[in-house]
Amino acid sequence: MAELAYRDALKEALDEEMGRDPRVFLMGEEVARYNGAYKVSQGLLDKYGSARVVDAPISELGFAGLGVGAAMVGLRPVIEMMTWNFAILAMDQIVNSAAKLRHMSGGQLRCPIVFRGPGGAGGRLSSQHSQALEANYAHFPGLKVIAPGTAADAKGLLKSAIRDDNPVIFIEGELLYGQRSEVPAGEYVIPIGKADIKRPGSDVTVITWSRMLTACVLPAAEQLAAKGIKVEVLDLRTIKPFDQEAVAASVRKTNRVVIVEEGWPFASVGSELSDFIQRECFDDLDAPVRRVTGLEVNMAYAANLERAIQPSQERIIEAVNAVLYR
Amino acid sequence: MHSPELLLTMYRKMVLARRFEEKAGQAYGQKKIQGFCHLYIGQEAVVVGINEAIRPDDMVMTGYRDHVHPLVRGSDAGMLMAELFGKDTGYSKGKGGSMHFFDIEHHFYGGYGIVGGQIPLAAGLAFASKYRNEDRITVCSFGDAASNQGAMHETFNMASKWKLPVLYVVENNKYGMGTDIARVSAEPDIHQRAVAWNMRGVSVDGMDVLKVHDTVKELAAYIRAGNGPVLLEAYTYRFRGHSMSDAATYRTKEEVEQERLRDPIVKLRELLLKNRSATEPQLDAIDEEVKKIVDDAISFADQSPEPPLEDVWTHGFVEEGEPDEKPRARVRGATDVKWPSYPTDFKVTWDLEPRDPPAATPIKKGAA
Incomplete structure (x- = not known):
């Protein structure tokens, strides 16, 4: 087992899942050329190209909805929110579209999408950037909500989230990205719903x-x-x-x-x-x-x-x- | 030139749309349909003109005035009506209702109840097409009032920048519920706004099915060729209120009467007779045939059972290995259902943002 920073464990999960499944793509603000606002997607643009690691404009509602649409027709988007505070702008597409599609279509559609990004206090960022919002998303039927606290859990659960056929809210700890701990190498998957x-x-x-x-x-x-x-x-x-x-x-x-x-x-x-x-x-x-x-x-x-x-x-x-x- | 077959198909579909909505309106009066119910009466030329100009495997979505979009694509009228009646035999087993029609078999990806909510979703469908290098396009309709949602700006910017294969159609019926679009829009000619996103903006007389058809034919080819999205504004008019509960007192009687003179079905019927594409008895026979389809739809919906109570708990999360519901197979026992399937192993060849050699920043004259 190697010691990895939480951000690198997440990157490993993304990299492995993108490597095994061409349907998986990453979209969000600063994810591509900047290598991620928190460097979670470091190097992925070079490896997977600009259609699979996409720099989105600052349009949370727009690209969240674009991701949901792509998920409806056979892709498996990972939509990065620079922080969950900004995802409040995308709430309509997460709640009114992603969470309800399976239900409203009477089981005709599925929406395999992951919305991920940092939540919780960021360290001296004041009110608009320091919110732990998991309860908000957990309130809605149709959404799964994950909040890992260690690097190994981050990796194993992100891989499960990407493979899940439902919309998953994946809340990372903004102050955890640099935290290092042991992470099993290679295929390591933790089932959703296990404490x-x-x-x-x-x-x-x-x-x-x-x-x-x-x-x-x-x-x-x-x-x-x-x-x-x-x-x-x-x-x-x-x-x-x-x-x-x-x-x-x-x-x-x-x-x-x-x-x-x-x-x-x-x-x-x-x-x-x-x-x-x-x-x-x-x-x-x-x-x-x-x-x-x-x-x-x-x-x-x-x-x-x-x-x-x-x-x-x-x-x-x-x-x-x-x-x-x- | 339009073939007599095409003209007759368009006539038949517009009449079908009209009768379906009239019957839905009646059933609403009998409380067989409840909740919100937004009728498409008056606007038929838009949806029919589009449908006959695109491919059956192109993808379509719209807002909550959504009964007719799947109907003209070939959806089962009885199962659509059953959904309105809240019955088990509806396309969504009574879970969606009037505002949330879905028929994936016919590539109709939904009716959405949040104004403009479908606009980003359609960009996602188009993104997937481009990602997999398919030549399908997406057609997304929305009402005039949705054009003032932020979702439209955000989406058009991305769709145009990434040249996504999507046709956005503003069904401009002049009113967002009771508010004249001109009262709340700095630029009420909505297609004129396309210039802001560096995309094509086009307008068409949405009461003329042939003009809609010909315009969309050209635009679909343009989009399919990889030129990016287009915003098409179809000027149309709903003859009824916004929804069944709207008496539409914000419009004058004269205005509505004037608009009714432009009834697209009457116009096409006159044309068919004038250019001898059809005879009166032929058209009457189509009217009769359509009347029977809609009558049958009503009795099918009427006689269908409500969904079983245990269905409260179905279609929450997709369990592992759980298949998708194929409504026509489930309800009608159909064995010819062509369900969309997507590759799981393919190569992504699209370079969404090619890395050009860094351009030298021109120094502006007079800059310090």
Whole structure:
């Protein structure tokens, strides 16, 4: 196994899938000659040519819809959004076209398309560039939503997303691109909808995904371990459909749950998980589910405010202590 | 010159479109069709003129005034009507309804309910054709009001820059719902805007099926030859309101009466008789034949069952190995359904953006 940066793991996935399937093409802003705003597509233009790695104008709605149309007639587009904040402009085509085509056509059409790009806080970028939007997309029937937190998961899940026959929302961690970790070489595919225990434990389950995993959940678990508290870290990886069995199994084991997410608390992925857990695991719970989320405010620029708005190790430790009644 | 066969086909299809919509309107009055229902009555020359000028395997899509586009391509009238009735035998098993007709067998890629939403999608169909080096073109219709959507600007820019094989047709019936297009448009001659995207803009009398046909014939050849997209504006008129719930009080009686004098079906009938391409009894026989098709469509829709309740859960995600639904095979047991299939192994030869040697930037006179 080689250590790869998250961005290079994504590039490997793109490269391998484009190599095995001529129907796959990449379109987005700065993906070709600039080699990607975050260098995820480095070198792909030279390898695959200008029809398969396409520099789009700044027209998110337009090229998102173009991708959906191409997917309707047998291609497998990967549409890169420079960030998910800009994809809000493309929401109509993602939600009203991609997510509904199979349904509205009574099963005549399919829409195998991946919309991918960075989400979450970018680091001192203020409100319009620092949003964790996975809950928005997870709300709509017809969309799958993936948010990997490690390089290996990024690779294995992007390959699955490209091979899937449905529209997939693939949200990368903007602050994860440079993060290195071990990635299996060659064909490595992770099924959509499977969570992963990133750290086994028996006292409390912390459920998370994307950047929060390495940014604060695993470090908090380490700190708690020093105090004798065994935290099980469950990385959801796929937001929709989420791995109900893995969640229930972990809750049955630890009887206590904390959910950590970067996004806002209202109508969030965490609130959906809480509902599932209280409904399906009521008798297994020894404490109410606690959530640690981004604060219900827009992101600030100032360094101290930005830190305060996001989940932190301290807030996670506090929540873990609360569900342990310590 | 137009052959008598072509003229008769166009006459038959326009009458079929008219009768289908009249019957749909009646069924709406009987509450057999509900929700929004946008009729095409008055505009038939546009869709029929286009259809007879393109190939059967060219791809077509439009907005929500979409009943007639698949009908003239050869869709099963009964199954279209059944979709309007919300029945299991409809093309989309009652999941789409009036605004979301789809008949992939006949390369009709849908009716879309968000104004202008089909414009980027059509560029995607055309992109795929060019990507696979096919010579099919895409024809995408939209109403005049959709021309003020940002989606149109974004798409035309890409379609023209990449020379995508797509014909965009503005069915300009003068009104976006109740608003006169001139009231909300700085340039109400929509085809004139094409210059902004460096693409051809053409207009045509959309009440004259022969003019539409001849114009589209030329444009389709131009597009198929690789010259890029064209914006065609067809001046037309809907004789009814925007939808069934619209009394159309924003138009004067005189205006509507004046427009009805341009009825494309009446005009073609007169022409057929005048140039002796057909006799009165021949045309009456076509009228009768069409009337029966539409009557049968109504009774088929009427007698069809509603979709089973478990269908609530179908056609969400495509499961692995799940085939596509082929409506005519499912409903009629048809064995001659030609479903589009696409290669999975091919070489992409299109160089979308050739790398020219870097041009020297000319220094402007007087520049510092």
